[in-house]
Amino acid sequence: MGKRWGNELVVGHGIDPDLIEDMHRVSLDFFLSPADLKDRYEVPPDDPTIRGFYKTASYVAASDDVATAPDLCQLYTTNRLGDAGVASVEVLGDEFAVWSRPNVWPTEIPGFEPTWRRYYAALEALATEIMRLFALGLDLDERFFDDKVDDHITNLVANYYPPVDDEPLDGQYRKGPHSDWGTLTVLFQDDTGGLEVLDRDTDEWLSVPVVPGSFVVNIGDLMAVWTNDRWQSTKHRVQVPPVTRRSPRAPICWRRFAPPMGDGPS
Numbered sequence: 415m416g417k418r419w420g421n422e423l424v425v426g427h428g429i430d431p432d433l434i435e436d437m438h439r440v441s442l443d444f445f446l447s448p449a450d451l452k453d454r455y456e457v458p459p460d461d462p463t464i465r466g467f468y469k470t471a472s473y474v475a476a477s478d479d480v481a482t483a484p485d486l487c488q489l490y491t492t493n494r495l496g497d498a499g500v501a502s503v504e505v506l507g508d509e510f511a512v513w514s515r516p517n518v519w520p521t522e523i524p525g526f527e528p529t530w531r532r533y534y535a536a537l538e539a540l541a542t543e544i545m546r547l548f549a550l551g552l553d554l555d556e557r558f559f560d561d562k563v564d565d566h567i568t569n570l571v572a573n574y575y576p577p578v579d580d581e582p583l584d585g586q587y588r589k590g591p592h593s594d595w596g597t598l599t600v601l602f603q604d605d606t607g608g609l610e611v612l613d614r615d616t617d618e619w620l621s622v623p624v625v626p627g628s629f630v631v632n633i634g635d636l637m638a639v640w641t642n643d644r645w646q647s648t649k650h651r652v653q654v655p656p657v658t659r660r661s662p663r664a665p666i667c668w669r670r671f672a673p674p675m676g677d678g679p680s
Contacts, residue, residue, distance in 0.1 A: 420633030420648040421611045423625055424544070424600075429536045431627060434602060437533045437666055440526045444490060445574040447522070455490075455518050463493040463569060466518045483586035486654060488574045492517045492530060495567055513567075534570050537600055537668040541568070544598060544631060552641065563597060571667040575606075578654055588652035596634040599648075600668040603630060612649040619651070 444452065444467075455467040468489040495501040496517030519527040542560070549558040575588045588608060603609055609622040609630065622630055632648035 420638075420646050421622065421650070422631045423623070424540075424629045424631055425625065425627060427540055427629060429540060429629075433529075433532055433536060434627075434666075436525065436529045438602075438604070440523055440529045441490065441572040441574070441666065444520050444523050444526060445488060445572075445576075447520075451520070451522055455520055457491070460512060461515060462512065463495060463567070464489065464491045465493055465496055465515065466491065480591075482590035483583040485587060485589055486575060486578055486582065487588050487652075488576065490572045490574070491569050492519075492534070493567065493569050494534070530570065533666070534668075537570070538568070540629070541598065541600060541668065544600070548598075548637070548645075552644070568596075568668065573652075573667055575652070582654045586654065588654055589650075591649060591651040593647040593649045594632060594634040595636060597637045597640075598634055599632040601630040601632070602666045606655055608653040608655050610651050610653060614646065614649075622650075 452467050457464050457466040457468045468491065470485050470487050470489060495513050496515060498516075501514045519530075521527075542563070545559040545563055546556045549556055552558075573589070591612070601609075603622070603624060605624050605626075607621065607624055610619040611622055611632075612618075613620055632650060633645050635647045637645055638647040
């Protein structure tokens, strides 16, 4: 793991490459669908989990109170809270009733829902193993975090980067500089590149290498809090690649969050 930028690559994870490929394919099938089809699944403005299709043309990424131009990215998101029996109004209370809304699935895309569900389950298991490795790295019992993250509120997100014909605006990115607020993020990236992390010692942006079959793991803000900044969250961004290398992308993010009211390490 990068000592000062909270980033690592994971190989030998055991996730079926065919599942990863299927996930990429059905996600790209959706993003390349006609606009009117995608708009049927647009995220309601009051859904804090952003479940469904999210056009980010008006979204502005901000970090350290510095706003950037709108991100050149679209999203599709699901959350385990949208599954039956996971988050009921009776459990959450009326104030958080919106969290219990069901996920939305584009039925026009063959295999979309079952593929996303299989991928979610695979990454849930991987994230649990990574948290156990984190515990060992912090000189804790291997299962220390098990009951801290078992009722997580993780989003599974496909980031789609449409083709860009013109030069981006000044300071415009695929994803503007930011850190994630949860415990960790697991990301699969294709060979297009563009992902960078900040070296906090030198204030230099470093390219994250593309290793076939690997996942990128970023430390989130919550993990930094839990470790009293012994492990710092990953500040990262995605650059717009040169014109000659631009192509549609749909890297898949897995953001594992702890329960919003859960207890962390002391």
